[in-house]
Amino acid sequence: MAENSENSSRRPTIYDLAQIAGTSPSAVSAILNGTWKKRRISAKTAKRVTQIATEQGYAVNLQASMLRRERSHIIGMIVPKYDNRYFGAIAEQFEAMARARGLFPIITCTQRDPDLELEAAREMISYQAEALVVTGATDPDRIADFCAAAGVNAVNLDLPGNKAPSIVSDNFSGARDLTRLILTRVAQDFGATVPLWFIGGRPHDHNSMERLRGFRAAHDEIDLSVPKDRIIMPGYSADKAAAALVGHEFPRQFGIFVNSTITMEGVVRWLSNMIDMDRVRLGCFDWDPFAALLPQNVGMARQDVATMLRRVFETIDEKSGPSLRIEVPCIMQPLPQPG
Amino acid sequence: MAENSENSSRRPTIYDLAQIAGTSPSAVSAILNGTWKKRRISAKTAKRVTQIATEQGYAVNLQASMLRRERSHIIGMIVPKYDNRYFGAIAEQFEAMARARGLFPIITCTQRDPDLELEAAREMISYQAEALVVTGATDPDRIADFCAAAGVNAVNLDLPGNKAPSIVSDNFSGARDLTRLILTRVAQDFGATVPLWFIGGRPHDHNSMERLRGFRAAHDEIDLSVPKDRIIMPGYSADKAAAALVGHEFPRQFGIFVNSTITMEGVVRWLSNMIDMDRVRLGCFDWDPFAALLPQNVGMARQDVATMLRRVFETIDEKSGPSLRIEVPCIMQPLPQPG
DNA sequence: CATACTTGCTCAATCGATGTAGCATAGATT
DNA sequence: AATCTATGCTACATCGATTGAGCAAGTATG
Known part of the structure; x- marks a missing residue:
């Protein structure tokens, strides 16, 4: 027309x-x-x-309009990947919530590349973004410094930093509860109270450390000690997880704590080469609809994206200081035994 | 610093x-x-x-810079959802390719809401986007009209339209090949050459229609006719698929063509309530890493995102007319029998 | 009839970056 | 000495939208 x-x-x-x-x-x-x-x-x-x-x-021409008004109403978000449901949900809900508040959301996917992260932040600031949500950044403090210098409000999401307020999942409690669940189900199904394996993540990554602490806490509660060689942290990727598992010896029946859905892909790939897959019970930190349907999966610790994002927007509105750290509880999803 | x-x-x-x-x-x-x-x-x-x-x-201040330069280097993309690997891959690769070409990508997720789609397009044009990639839009022609009026180059991706060049998967061939594969595996494993079920999608949706045509073609080739009640199209959602399947009668052994990974979630949920899950063989249009690991899954028709996006950028560069329609072949991923 | 108020607009400066045209100085060339 | 050229800058108009200030014509009030 x-x-x-x-x-x-x-x-x-x-x-x-x-x-x-x-x-x-x-x-x-x-x-x-x-x-x-x-x-x-x-x-x-x-x-x-x-x-x-x-x-x-x-x-x-919003370029001209914004130049004159000196308000952009742009809010930026940096996300590492779109290859799992967690970050997909973060991006999707962030957009919806930003729009509901009359803001224009700009999301950039930085592939876990620290330089690309900084580059993206710089670009968003140049587009006059009024606030920046930095999700799962490898180096959040560098970005926070940069934002501070430019006078832009920044908030860390998923991975905490020291130079900006941070909203993260309560990885400790989530992992502890998930570990309890797996231990219980292993005891029920296999009749043995034995330490689990922990697979995935990096030993110096904040989230991995917290989850490992929760994993250990659940074992400590029932006086189980975890042998060192049961902690396998070759990164999050599916390939590395699958490769790391191949080299290990496992008993006839055992339980695994899987540190992410990406890692889970590797675990399931490895699992599918087993003759008897019913030897295993596992639980996964984070949620995926297909992973939830695997018969060996006893439960998933689903991160509460909606609440985290609500806190993010509150934090931006209140212009909180860098010392603020909010931990949002995970939602435990125990999975029924199929059949 | x-x-x-x-x-x-x-x-x-x-x-x-x-x-x-x-x-x-x-x-x-x-x-x-x-x-x-x-x-x-x-x-x-x-x-x-x-x-x-x-x-x-x-x-x-890019607002000021762009106002003066009269070139924004912004390229916009509209995506319906981030809840599956296909759109996740599209968003991620689009960003990378746009950046590689010195463009600034802006992606907006419009939740399959036609009004939000138009609103997002309007916003991107106001931000002086130089081109718009319209992915999976419910009403691509309305957006194309709007872009044309504003003098902005638009390209349809995934779902075709008549008012702008369109890049889509070759749904027909992909579905035909996938159907052949399922038929073959059903024959091998169950010893019977029988028509499959088709589940998911909408009867008037372009992609569903093409895939159904491919599904029928593969049956025709071997002189099988598909009974009408084996075509179940209650939309793509998992819940609707699960609900639709519950009301049906199935023989002791059978095969299913699943029209999307989202639908697959519903199918697998329904499947997991079966006593004997080995009664089924299925194939899925589109790809998901977990779905690929399900033992009943014989293969997936993976859409070739990289090629499609390459064609999208070529189409934009060449400023092709609205009659251009490119069909990109899918990549068949037959899945091995586990164990 | 003069003043005040209302209605319905227009003028011009402004936001920050860009780029053309041009100016001043130093050194080189005739 | 006069001219030319190179170097290293500055001045100013411009992109399109916004907004405070203000103008002109009409209506109401004293």
């Missing part, structure tokens, strides 16, 4: 519309941004200009 | 830097955007200004 009549090459501006309507650019601007009543423009003129704007396929 | 010394409230501009450095804003601009050699600014001045810019935590 909307037809850019003659000079179809360039986008129309308020000056073009003003010329066509026989009014001033100021009037057009006021009409199109809704301040026309306050500025005492007649309804008749308003209607005419609006009509012309539609005909010409006009869209404000 | 970078410390915004006194007036930490507002971001420094080239005028602030010029004042501190004792030069003109023009010089600062030239130095910071790299054109200073051409403009015969001395290396000494350049070094000094760069230093000051870093100290002050300066970042260009």
Whole structure:
């Protein structure tokens, strides 16, 4: 319908519309941004200009508008990957919540590359983002420093930092509860109270450390000690997990704590080469709908994305200090025995 | 490190830097955007200004820069969801490819809401996006019209339209090949050459129609006719698929064509309530790493995201007409029998 | 009839970066 | 000495939208 009549090459501006309507650019601007009543423009003129704007396929130049207004309403988010449900849910819900607050969300996926993370932050600041949510950054403090220098509000999500407020899952409690569940199910199904294996993650990664602490706490509660060689931390990737498992000896029946859904892919791949897959019970930190359907899976610690994001927006609104650290409990999803 | 010394409230501009450095804003601009050699600014001045810019935590105001330059280098993408690997891969690879071409990618997730789709397109155009990739839109033509009126290049991805060039998977061939594979495996494992069930999708959705055509073609090849009640299209969602399956009667052994990974979730949920899950063989259009590990799954038709996106960028560069329709073959991933 | 108020607009400065045109000085060439 | 060239900058208009200030014409009030 909307037809850019003659000079179809360039986008129309308020000056073009003003010329066509026989009014001033100021009037057009006021009409199109809704301040026309306050500025005492007649309804008749308003209607005419609006009509012309539609005909010409006009869209404000937000570059110019924001330059003048000195408010961008842009909120940026940095995400490492889109390859699991957790970050997918974060991105999706962040967008919806930002929009609901009248903000324009910009999300960038930085592939866990520290330089790309900084580059993305710099770009978002250049686009006049008013706040930045830094999710799962490998080096959150560098980004926070950079934001602070530019006077932009930053919040860490998922991985904590020291230079900006941080919202993270309660990895300790989540891992402890999940470990308890796996221990219980191993005891029930295999009739043995024995230490579990821990697979995935990096030994110096904050989240892995907290989860390992929870894993240990659940064992300590029932006076089990975990042999060192049962902690296998070759990174999160599926390939590394699968490779690491191949080199290990396992008893006839055993339980595994899987540190992420990505790691879980590797574990399941390895598992599928077993003759008897019923030898294993496992639980996974984080949630995936297919992983939830695996018969060996006794439960998943699902991170509470909605609550975390609510805290993120609160933190931004309150302009909290860098010492703030909020831990959001995970939602335990015990899985029923199939069949 | 970078410390915004006194007036930490507002971001420094080239005028602030010029004042501190004792030069003109023009010089600062030239130095910071790299054109200073051409403009015969001395290396000494350049070094000094760069230093000051870093100290002050300066970042260009791209709003102002783009307004002046009249080129934004922004490329927008509209995506329906982030809840499966296909759209996750699209978003991730689109970002990487856009960046590699010196463009700034903006992605928005529109939740399959036609109004939100149009709203997002309008917003991206207002941000001076130079091109728009419209992925899986419910109403691509409305968006294409809108883009055309604003003089913005649009390309449809995944779902085709008539008002802009479209890049889609070759759903027909992918579905036909997948159907062949399931039929073969059903024959091998169950010793019977019988028509399959088709589950998921909407009867008037382009992709579903094409896949159903492929499904039928593979049956026709071997002179099998598909009874009407074996085509179950209650939408893509997992819940609807699970609910639809519950009401059906199935023989002792049978095969299913699953129309998407989301649908697959519902199918597997339903499956997990079966006493004997080995009664079924299934194949799924689209790919998911966990779904690939299910023992009943004989293969997946993985959409070739990298190739599709390459075609998208080519199409944008060549400013192709609305009649262009490119079909990209799927990658068949037959799955080995586990154990 | 003069003054005040209302209505319906227009003018012009402004946001920050860019780039063309041009100016001043130093050194080289005729 | 006069001209030319190179070097190293500065001045200013510009991109499009916004907004405080203000103007002109009409209506109401004293």
